[in-house]
Amino acid sequence: MATDSTTGKVRLNFQLSSEHKRLLERAASISGQSVSEFAISKLLPLAAETVADAERTHLSARDRDLFLNMLDSPPEPNDALRRAAERYRERCG
Numbered sequence: 001m002a003t004d005s006t007t008g009k010v011r012l013n014f015q016l017s018s019e020h021k022r023l024l025e026r027a028a029s030i031s032g033q034s035v036s037e038f039a040i041s042k043l044l045p046l047a048a049e050t051v052a053d054a055e056r057t058h059l060s061a062r063d064r065d066l067f068l069n070m071l072d073s074p075p076e077p078n079d080a081l082r083r084a085a086e087r088y089r090e091r092c093g
Helices: 018-031 035-055 061-072 079-092
Strands: none
16 A cells, blocks of 8 residues: 555555446446545445444344343342442542
């Protein structure tokens, strides 16, 4: 990747078939965009969605039900939690 030191922008280079290039050029033309603008406008949202999906916690139906049940009926606090709450009250008033 080449970086333009004046703008901080980088160039992304990749190869594709001439058929794919013609398709991108046609789609960009129909959209009133350059090929770069068209590619960026389509790739960035897809990239963001891909990253968000990978970072999202996926629960099985069983785990989801257990989690929701714990929210609806939380267990009684144990000794460690009670001590932590007491330390918090002492520090934060």
